[in-house]
Amino acid sequence: xxxxxxxxxxxxxxxxxxxxxxxxxxxxxxxxxxxxxxxxxxxxxxxxxxxxxxxxxxxxxxxxxxxxxxxxxxxxxxxxxxxxxxxxxxxxxxxxxxxxxxxxxxxxxxxxxxxxxxxxxxxxxxxxxxxxxxxxxxxxxxxxxxxxxxxxxxxxxxxxxxxxxxxxxxxxxxxxxxxxxxxxxxxxxxxxxxxxxxxxxxxxxxxxxxxxxxxxxxxxxxxxxxxxxxxxxxxxxxxxxxxxxxxxxxxxxxxxxxxxxxxxxxxxxxxxxxxxxxxxxxxxxxxxxxxxxxxxxxxxxxxxxxxxxxxxxxxxxxxxxxxxxxxxxxxxxxxxxxxxxxxxxxxxxxxxxxxxxxxxxxxxxxxxxxxxxxxxxxxxxxxxxxxxxxxxxxxxxxxxxxxxxxxxxxxxxxxxxxxxxxxxxxxxxxxxxxxxxxxxxxxxxxxxxxxxxxxxxxxxxxxxxxxxxxxxxxxxxxxxxxxxxxxxxxxxxxxxxxxxxxxxxxxxxxxxxxxxxxxxxxxxxxxxxxxxxxxxxxxxxxxxxxxxxxxxxxxxxxxxxxxxxxxxxxxxxxxxxxxxxxxxxxxxxxxxxxxxxxxxxxxxxxxxxxxxxxxxxxxxxxxxxxxxxxxxxxxxxxxxxxxxxxxxxxxxxxxxxxxxxxxxxxxxxxxxxxxxxxxxxxxxxxxxxxxxxxxxxxxxxxxxxxxxxxxxxxxxxxxxxxxxxxxx
Ligand code: GLA
Numbered sequence: 001x002x003x004x005x006x007x008x009x010x011x012x013x014x015x016x017x018x019x020x021x022x023x024x025x026x027x028x029x030x031x032x033x034x035x036x037x038x039x040x041x042x043x044x045x046x047x048x049x050x051x052x053x054x055x056x057x058x059x060x061x062x063x064x065x066x067x068x069x070x071x072x073x074x075x076x077x078x079x080x081x082x083x084x085x086x087x088x089x090x091x092x093x094x095x096x097x098x099x100x101x102x103x104x105x106x107x108x109x110x111x112x113x114x115x116x117x118x119x120x121x122x123x124x125x126x127x128x129x130x131x132x133x134x135x136x137x138x139x140x141x142x143x144x145x146x147x148x149x150x151x152x153x154x155x156x157x158x159x160x161x162x163x164x165x166x167x168x169x170x171x172x173x174x175x176x177x178x179x180x181x182x183x184x185x186x187x188x189x190x191x192x193x194x195x196x197x198x199x200x201x202x203x204x205x206x207x208x209x210x211x212x213x214x215x216x217x218x219x220x221x222x223x224x225x226x227x228x229x230x231x232x233x234x235x236x237x238x239x240x241x242x243x244x245x246x247x248x249x250x251x252x253x254x255x256x257x258x259x260x261x262x263x264x265x266x267x268x269x270x271x272x273x274x275x276x277x278x279x280x281x282x283x284x285x286x287x288x289x290x291x292x293x294x295x296x297x298x299x300x301x302x303x304x305x306x307x308x309x310x311x312x313x314x315x316x317x318x319x320x321x322x323x324x325x326x327x328x329x330x331x332x333x334x335x336x337x338x339x340x341x342x343x344x345x346x347x348x349x350x351x352x353x354x355x356x357x358x359x360x361x362x363x364x365x366x367x368x369x370x371x372x373x374x375x376x377x378x379x380x381x382x383x384x385x386x387x388x389x390x391x392x393x394x395x396x397x398x399x400x401x402x403x404x405x406x407x408x409x410x411x412x413x414x415x416x417x418x419x420x421x422x423x424x425x426x427x428x429x430x431x432x433x434x435x436x437x438x439x440x441x442x443x444x445x446x447x448x449x450x451x452x453x454x455x456x457x458x459x460x461x462x463x464x465x466x467x468x469x470x471x472x473x474x475x476x477x478x479x480x481x482x483x484x485x486x487x488x489x490x491x492x493x494x495x496x497x498x499x500x501x502x503x504x505x506x507x508x509x510x511x512x513x514x515x516x517x518x519x520x521x522x523x524x525x526x527x528x529x530x531x532x533x534x535x536x537x538x539x540x541x542x543x544x545x546x547x548x549x550x551x552x553x554x555x556x557x558x559x560x561x562x563x564x565x566x567x568x569x570x571x572x573x574x575x576x577x578x579x580x581x582x583x584x585x586x587x588x589x590x591x592x593x594x595x596x597x598x599x600x601x602x603x604x605x606x607x608x609x610x611x612x613x614x615x616x617x618x619x620x621x622x623x624x625x626x627x628x629x630x631x632x633x634x635x636x637x638x639x640x641x642x643x644x645x646x647x648x649x650x651x652x653x654x655x656x657x658x659x660x661x662x663x664x665x666x667x668x669x670x671x672x673x674x675x676x677x678x679x680x681x682x683x684x685x686x687x688x689x690x691x692x693x694x695x696x697x698x699x700x701x702x703x704x705x706x707x708x709x710x711x712x713x714x715x716x717x718x719x720x721x722x723x724x725x726x727x728x
Contacts, residue, residue, distance in 0.1 A: 016051035017058050018115055020123040020338055023148025023300065025289055029078075029125060034109040036077040036084075036089030037127050039142075039174050042150065043237065043289045060351050063257070076258050078127055078140050079154070080172055080309050083107035088252045088260065089204060091170045092136065092156065099162020111611045116143075122151070128150075135160025140171070147303035150287035153592055154264070158274035166272040170248075171285040175237040179224035179259060182199050182251050184545040186217045190530040192511035193220055193542040201257070206250040208266055210480045212434070212470020214244050214513045221545050222261050223294070231620035232293040232662055239263055240301065240546055242516035243283035245485030261287070268479035286516055289352075294545060297664070301516070302548035302618065308520045309551060310496060314614030316550050317348035317394060317525070318603055319583035321463070324531070326587065328355040328362055334589075336387045343391035345596055346603035350388045351396035351463055352427055356381065359408065364431040367403045368410030370449035385457050388562050396461030396505075397453070401446050402488060403467060404435045417442040419480060421472040428466035430509075437487035438475040454499050464492075464522070466508040467568035475539055492521040499556075500595055505553065514543065519551065524581050526553045531585060532561035532716060533568050533576035533631055537629050537648050540559040540580060541620060548623045549633065550614035554580035556599070558587070568714060570595065571679060573718040574602035575644050580632050582606045603716070605675060609633065611640045616641075619663045628711065630659060638665040638698070639722040658705035661721065664698035669725040671695050672706065675718035683709035 017030035017040060018249040020666045028041040040061045049057065063073045077084060079091040083581045084107060084372055092106050108129035116123040122143040128135040137157040144150055148423060158164035184207055185193045198205075207219040223229075225236035241249045241263030241583070249263040263285045272280055286304065290297035306314075319341035326334060330352075339350050347724070358373045360366030366373075370381050381397075388395045404411050404418060406425070410420055411433070418569045419436040422425050426433065437443045453459065473480040503523040506513050510529035519525065527543045530536065536554060544550060554577035560567045577583070582603070588596070616633045621643070627650065632643035641664060664670060674690045687695065696706075 016054045017124060018113070019046065019049055019054055020116060020142070021045055022123045024145040024147050024149035025150070025368060027144060027150065028054065028057065028063075029113070029142070031111070031113065032075050032077075036075065036108070037111050037113055038075055039107065040078050042173055042287065042323050043176060043235070050313075057137060059065060060341060068268065072220065074249055076174070076247060076260075077108075079108060079138060080258070080260065081105070081107050081138065086258070087248065087253075088254045089170065089262070090168075091154070091172060092138065092264075093167035095164045095165050095167070096135065096160070096562070097165060099135065099160050101160040101162065103131065103134035106131040106134040106136035106138065120277045120311065121145075129412075130159055130614055132159075135162070135164065145304060147300045148289070149300040149304045152285045152287060152713065154282045155279055156274070157279040157599060158276050161276055164268055164274040165270060166274065166280055167269070168264060168267060169282045170262050170264035171282055172252075172260040173239060173285065173287050175224050175259050175261055176235075177257065177259050178226055179235070179237055181224040181225055181227050181229065183221075183225070184219040184249075185221065185545075186219065187510055187511075188216050189512075190528060190535070191539075192216050192514070192528050193539055195542055200251060200253055202253045202255060204250055204252045206248055210266060210471070210485065211512075212473070212526060213243060213466055213508050214515045214518070216512045218515070219249050220543070221516065222251050222263070223545075224251055224259070226259060227365075230293050230622045231295050232622045234293050235291050236297050237261060237287065237289050238297055238545070239281055240286045240516055242286055242520075243485070244488065244513055244515055244518045245481045247283065248251060250386070265482065267482065268380045271479040271482050273478075294668045295617070298545050299617055301546050305516060305519050305546070305548055305551060309523055309705055310521065314550065315610045316581040316614065318346060318606065319349045319351055319396070319553070319555070319581070320347040320588075321351045321353055321422060321555060321583055321585045323353035324585040329362070330355045332377065332379070332383055335384055337383075337427075337589050338587070339391060341591070341596070342584065343393055345588070345600040346607070347393060347584065349394040349396055349461060351398065352381070352384065353398040353460065353463065354400075355467075356397070363420050365405050365407035366430050367400055367405040368408040368435060370399065370401070370446065370453065373462070374496070381457055385459075389458055394460035395458055396463060397457075397459050398465060399450065400465040400467060401450060401491065402435055402437060402484075403432050405432050407431075410435070414442065419470070419473045419475070419484070421474045426472055426549060432468055434468065434470050434473065434484070436475055436480070436482045436484075437491065438480065443487060443491070449662065450495060451498055454495070454502065460501070461503045461505065463526070466513055470508075475490070479622050488520060489517070496521065511539075511543065516546065519547070524551050524553055530561065530563040531555050531557040532564040532566050533563065533573045534566060534648060536576050537646050539577075541629065541631065544618055548614075549580045549618050552580045553583055555583040555585040556602070557585050569679065570598055571676065572714055572716050574599070575718055578602070578606055578644055578718065579609070579618075579631055579642065609720075612640060612642060617663060621660055621662050623659055624657045628708070630661075632661070632663075634663045638663070638668065639723045643719045643721075645708065645711075645717040645719065647713055647715050650713050658707050660705035661701040664701055665723065666699035666702060668698050668723045669695040670698060670701060670721040672719060672721050672723050675720060678709075679712065679715055681713055682715055
């Protein structure tokens, strides 16, 4: 029989709060008299604070006791919990089947707080508590990394008898009340990561992703900030739920004054059941703060992803991908010819997309059968791989290992491996179904098939696709998304362990799987199937809230985009890809010498600025005209920068407005140049700031900026800044 542990909160001697500070961010964690920890502050660095100053800070944050309320000051605590008077979304929910525990929901007091070790890589504080009456042991870990990114996660252990059915394990972080505006993202296929903004009013703004993958509409970040924040202005906080399966990310404001950003995995009833002693670990909730708009907020995420992405070289190879060049029309002759032209313009990696495996003549058949189709490749892929590598390029291959067509040997031989939740298979999506990766033999077969390809062929890179939602699926009678997501991670981990040099791209019908957990196991994301540069100007900008530019694929397609039928000049298409992981997805075999020379010069330019892309800071200087979008990369030491200025609508109405180039060193002088001659019909401004010999200080460039010429609709300019005074 459990003994009630708490009739009234035990009173403990006040202890000074913990102050974690790293990477220009402070986090203050205090405990109330009942021993419950609470984040009192996350954001601006607070400088050196001794114990007395911290104690005074905690006193200043103590709420009063309102009329018609609990008798004690109401504190939210580290885990928002209704039993302690929190009126919003509870952090922990579940129920017990069997056993003797008495309380329905956990309410955790008396936490043990472990302060960070002095010499650790991260400033980590771990808080643990057990509610014996409910049988929950909970551990919340908060860590600040060197870039000031906050990593938070919650683990739950079933510490009583009987089974604990988890409903939700959310991690929430408080932000300041003056953050009164929200930004989140939504989208669909070919329109991923579209921003939506609104005032942050009371209630819960919750973005649930229930697609069995991260989702084209997943919010990426939930941002709260001071009104009208931009890429360069306003105080902002943001969280990202790092998970590739079902998940939620939310912002919540209560009448009691809570302002929380939170997230966690979305669990279906019965999906995670903890036997006595078992533990569930939530996804990481990554939190970033910036005093000066979205760009510095993103830099903390970028630093983290650059650190964890397994083998990310800072300089990414230029890719040619065969999809929009040939679709399913594959042959050794045709692709060898394409590879020859690709090599001649400077491509460094040739990626054979969908269509090479057994029975895959179109998208209705073949998924699941990961052997080379002898009908198309009578000598196997070896001759193409040799052809590509002999021309100095790496070879990459498209796979979609989690999927199966019913028209495949795999589905015919093993119908039980098709993941579903009923007698009839789930509705088809692009004629395909999901392979049950929790079925150990299905898992082993797909892993072994991939290993066989990697062992046999010189494959440097896999483009890993996932082209449908996963809904209404069970494994052994339990909702399957949680287990399927873990099996996907395990598969990536096993392949990487066997082939440590292998690089992987995360694709999911374009940008349906973009999150920090998949990027901990892959080297690049494919943000969208649209390579229409006008769409991409927006889409890349918002995707880069989380993803650094060198990990984001961006391809030059043919003149008319296949997804929108809009036509753009090569300079607009290439400049849009310039500052990312550059690629080509275009049948180059039909190009004349003029087009090839122009493409080659864009690839040369990309290679010149590439050292900055993978190490520098991505910036989006604000411009007063909404028709003008500016994207730049600035070297870490501010010695050089490259900017792409694009008009994204009809003619800019404020085109004389200055472009203020922030993020340079105010005390250094810079020579500015324009990379390209003006386009046909475009205005020349070479006599102005870009005249040879003219130099401007970083301060002048940030405060006054440079005046742009009148820009045509959908026109682009590429500017470069080079510090000429390196002694500063
Ligand atoms: C998905 C991807 C595309 C391409 C096709 C191949 O749609 O997003 O880039 O690889 O699959 O079928």
